[in-house]
Amino acid sequence: MNDDATPKLTSSAAFLAWAKAQGIAHETRMHPALHTVEEAQAHRAAWPEAARTGAFCKNLFLKDKKGRLWLIVTLEERELKLNSLSKPLGSARLSFGNAELMWEVLGVRPGSVTPFALVNDREHRVTVVLDAAMLEHRRLNYHPLENTATTALSRDDFMAFLALTGHEPMIVDLVAAAG
Numbered sequence: 001m002n003d004d005a006t007p008k009l010t011s012s013a014a015f016l017a018w019a020k021a022q023g024i025a026h027e028t029r030m031h032p033a034l035h036t037v038e039e040a041q042a043h044r045a046a047w048p049e050a051a052r053t054g055a056f057c058k059n060l061f062l063k064d065k066k067g068r069l070w071l072i073v074t075l076e077e078r079e080l081k082l083n084s085l086s087k088p089l090g091s092a093r094l095s096f097g098n099a100e101l102m103w104e105v106l107g108v109r110p111g112s113v114t115p116f117a118l119v120n121d122r123e124h125r126v127t128v129v130l131d132a133a134m135l136e137h138r139r140l141n142y143h144p145l146e147n148t149a150t151t152a153l154s155r156d157d158f159m160a161f162l163a164l165t166g167h168e169p170m171i172v173d174l175v176a177a178a179g
Contacts, residue, residue, distance in 0.1 A: 054139025074131035088177030
């Protein structure tokens with residue numbers, strides 16, 4: 001893993017080179033910047049069937065009233081309400097982390113939040129929460145630090161990535177836990 005003196009990875013190319021060096025198998029597809037789930041779904045409709053397999057995910061970078069940071073990773077179609085996440089997380093007053101904090105901790109800009117940005121959270125300030133439903137898929141898809149590409153990898157390689165970054169995820173069925 002990178003030490004604190006190593007510069008943050010802030011581009012898709014830098015992240016993908018790092019992943020390759022770590023032996024993390026992945027496939028990446030470049031595309032125009034996609035800012036919403038709806039834009040991404042519409043764009044993917046033209047992709048070959050093989051490229052549209054697996055779970056496509058969305059990510060929420062949150063902060064609670066005590067200043068704890070959270071990265072919620074869930075299926076793109078799941079509807080989550082911030083006020084319903086507090087209880088399953090054991091947190092209170094969740095709000096979105098601002099752009100400066102996101103850049104400082106994760107090295108990404110709004111619209112490009114991804115679990116791959118945890119490679120830059122060397123102080124382990126972020127608690128990662130994976131929605132259990134996402135992990136039912138063998139193939140997972142996330143932006144590689146920029147929203148101009150989508151990277152697919154196996155669930156096992158994703159969990160290996162988290163271990164490499166030193167992040168032990170909470171795995172919760174966020175819809176059931178919030179209900």
